[in-house]
Amino acid sequence: MTKAELVNSIAIHTGYDRVTIMNIVETAMAEVKKNVVSGDNVYLRGFGSFITKTRAQKVARNISKQTSIVVPEHKIPAFKPSKEFAALLK
Numbered sequence: 001m002t003k004a005e006l007v008n009s010i011a012i013h014t015g016y017d018r019v020t021i022m023n024i025v026e027t028a029m030a031e032v033k034k035n036v037v038s039g040d041n042v043y044l045r046g047f048g049s050f051i052t053k054t055r056a057q058k059v060a061r062n063i064s065k066q067t068s069i070v071v072p073e074h075k076i077p078a079f080k081p082s083k084e085f086a087a088l089l090k
Helices: 003-014 018-037 083-088
Strands: 042-044 048-055 058-062 067-071 074-081
Touching (some): 003 018, 018 042
Antiparallel strands (some): 042 048, 048 074, 058 067
């Protein structure tokens, strides 16, 4: 499902126009991004959590040059589904 399909589906179910729904969806996504980038987790009860994970430093291989490089510790965004959401996938 694309963002446009999501907006159309919400518009059909709620009766609001697509422009209003698109603004709401865009604002919600911007708020999630802003909070995750600042280090805060976003918890949506019954849906899941948008969190920041820290990847540890590791040694990787550059196969073409036959050398080792050090990949420094870095943060990545992650999504963890709620128990109810995960149970639906079984």
